[in-house]
Structures are given as C-alpha cells and as structure tokens.
Amino acid sequence: ILALCLSTLVAASAQTPASKAASRSEVLIVLRGFGYGGNGERTLRALEPDIHAAGMDLLIPDYLSRGGLDDSGVKLRRFFDSPQVARYERVHVFAYIAGGWTLNPIIESGGVPRLATVVYDRSPYQERAPRIADEDLHFLTWVRYGSPVFDLARAPYPPMTRHGVKVGIVVETTPTEFIRDHAAKARSYGPFRFDCEAFAQRSDDCMFVQWNHDDLYVRFATVWPDVLSFLRQGRFSAGANRTPPEGDALAAPRKP
Numbered sequence: 267i268l269a270l271c272l273s274t275l276v277a278a279s280a281q282t283p284a285s286k287a288a289s290r291s292e293v294l295i296v297l298r299g300f301g302y303g304g305n306g307e308r309t310l311r312a313l314e315p316d317i318h319a320a321g322m323d324l325l326i327p328d329y330l331s332r333g334g335l336d337d338s339g340v341k342l343r344r345f346f347d348s349p350q351v352a353r354y355e356r357v358h359v360f361a362y363i364a365g366g367w368t369l370n371p372i373i374e375s376g377g378v379p380r381l382a383t384v385v386y387d388r389s390p391y392q393e394r395a396p397r398i399a400d401e402d403l404h405f406l407t408w409v410r411y412g413s414p415v416f417d418l419a420r421a422p423y424p425p426m427t428r429h430g431v432k433v434g435i436v437v438e439t440t441p442t443e444f445i446r447d448h449a450a451k452a453r454s455y456g457p458f459r460f461d462c463e464a465f466a467q468r469s470d471d472c473m474f475v476q477w478n479h480d481d482l483y484v485r486f487a488t489v490w491p492d493v494l495s496f497l498r499q500g501r502f503s504a505g506a507n508r509t510p511p512e513g514d515a516l517a518a519p520r521k522p
Contacts, residue, residue, distance in 0.1 A: 291355040292322040292382075294497070297329065297342075297365025299387075299479075300396075300411055301442075306483035313487050320494055322358065325350070330364065332412025335421065338368045346378050358383040358497050363393060363479070366467075367418055370426040381431050383497050388465050389438035390458040391445045391515075392479040397455065398448045425467050433469045434496040435462060436489060439511045440478040449516045460510035471496060473506040 294317055296310060310326060317324045327345045331337035345351060357380050361369050366386045372378060396419035399407040407415050426433065437460060445452050462472035473492060477485060495503040502508075 290318070290321055290323050293325055293351065293354040293357055294322045295325045295327065295351070295357065295359045297359060297361040297369060298326060299362035299364040300330075300415060301479050302362065302483055306486075309484050309486050313490060316487075316490065320497075322497075323354070329368065330411075330414055332414070334413035335364075335368055335417040338364075338414055339371060342368055343372050343377055346372065354380060356380055356382040358385075360385045360387070360493060362387045362482075363389065364414065364418055366426075367421065367424065370424045373426050373428050373431075374424070381428070383432045383434070383500075384426060385434040385436060385493055385496055386465075386467060386469075387436050387438065387479075387482060388467075389479055390460055390464070391441040391452065392438060394452045394455055395442070395444055395479075398444075398451050402448065402451065423466050427468070432496070432500045433467065434493075434502060435465060435467065435469045435472040436482070436493075437462070437465075437472065437474045437510070438479055438482060439474050439476055440481070440515050442478040442480050443520075445478075446516060446520060453514075453516065458514060462510075471501045471506075471508075473502045473508055474510055475507070 298306065307326070310324065314324050327342065329338055329342040329345060331341055346357075351357065357378060359365075359369065359378075359381070361384060366384075366388075369378075369384070373381065373384075396415045400416045400419040404416075439460060441449075441452075460474065462469060475482065475489060482489070492502040492506050495501065495506075
C-alpha cells in the first residue's frame with residue numbers, strides 16, 4: 267500500500283509541470299440551451315482538440331436551474347466568479363438562446379470582467395418555442411425543464427450593450443420539428459424577421475445557417491471555423507452567408 271501511495275504521488279508530481287506548460291490564457295465557454303443533450307455534448311467534446319489547438323480551453327457549465335432564469339443567473343454568475351474561470355486572461359462565449367437571456371444581465375451588471383467576445387445563436391423560429399410550450403404544453407414543459415422556459419417565454423430579450431466586447435450573431439433559418447408541429451401557433455405571433463436588426467442586439471457581424479436549433483447542437487463543428495474566425499478577427503469568414511433568407515420555411519414540405 268505504501269509503495270502504491272508513493273508511486274501515485276510521484277506520478278502526480280510528474281504531471282504538474284506538464285499541466286502548467288499546457289495551460290492556456292483563453293477559454294471558450296459554451297452556454298447550452300434547452301435542446302442540448304448527449305449528442306450535443308459529444309459533438310463539443312469531439313471538437314475539444316481543435317479548440318485546444320486554437321489556444322483555448324473549453325468549458326460547458328451546468329447553469330440552467332429548474333427554479334427559473336433568475337436562479338440560472340445566480341449559478342452562472344458563481345461560475346464566472348470561480349477560480350476555474352478567473353485564471354483566464356480572455357473569455358469568449360458562445361451562447362445558445364437560453365444562454366443569451368441568462369448571460370446578458372450578468373454582463374450588464376459588470377460581471378465577466380475579462381470578456382472579449384460573445385457569439386449568440388438566435389432563431390426567429392425557435393425563440394417562439396418557449397411561448398408555445400408555456401401556452402399549450404405548460405405542465406409537460408414544467409415536468410421536463412421547470413420554470414426557465416416560462417421565464418424565457420415572457421421576458422423580452424435583454425440586449426448586451428457593454429463596450430469593448432466583440433459581438434457576433436449566428437442565425438438559424440430552418441424550423442425544428444417542434445415548430446413545424448405548431449406552425450399555426452408560431453405564425454400567430456406575427457411575421458418572422460431574419461434581418462440582423464430584428465434581434466435587438468448590436469453586433470459586429472452576422473451570419474445565417476441553413477439549420478434548425480437541433481442541428482446546430484450536433485453540427486457545431488461545421489460552424490466552428492466561422493466562430494474561430496470571429497474570435498480572432500471580429501468577423502466571420504469570407505465564405506460565411508450574410509444574406510438573410512426570403513420567405514417562410516414553414517411553408518416548405520418536411521424532410522422525408
């Protein structure tokens with residue numbers, strides 16, 4: 267037993283210098299949303315070596331609370347205040363929809379002092395899903411997610427206005443199956459607007475992807491080169507699609 271303990275201590279001490287040598291001064295924090303699951307987790311973890319190669323660590327905090335967006339914000343603020351995040355000189359965030367609603371009040375109140383970049387995921391279609399779930403599927407939604415979905419349905423978007431932070435927007439242009447199943451309800455809330463100004467968020471660049479909210483979780487590796495370009499240059503890549511779609515994709519037939 268003594269020999270095993272000594273060998274463990276030697277191994278641990280041998281790993282310490284290597285860990286310090288591999289430490290990075292930047293971190294990419296991905297704020298997941300309600301549709302995030304095992305496939306999304308595996309996608310991001312598979313991409314982690316590429317993120318490391320770009321000089322960044324990857325953190326995916328567990329911040330969503332069944333108590334609501336306020337409780338989620340408390341958890342997220344604690345995460346940003348933790349030594350785990352405080353050691354980084356530059357902080358970059360990719361925020362899925364619920365992440366943006368939770369993150370922005372923290373930024374506006376002076377949180378995240380070393381914040382360099384935020385890339386928001388937005389969707390004219392999916393941002394109506396919480397309201398539909400609240401009005402038509404209230405109990406089932408509460409059973410699965412708790413109160414934050416209802417808070418998201420009722421709270422207007424809180425824009426991030428802090429100066430000195432680069433802001434990018436990735437816009438989903440395809441509805442999920444949930445929105446297709448509730449197309450009439452989704453349309454009843456008004457026309458869908460895809461122009462970047464419609465999102466009530468100032469931005470340095472805006473791009474459009476032909477995916478829905480579920481797709482973006484499992485295809486994050488495809489959009490990663492554009493996200494990395496934005497983190498480094500404040501602009502998405504030259505090949506990014508910057509033309510908003512025309513028409514209503516809900517009118518298109520479902521995929522077979």
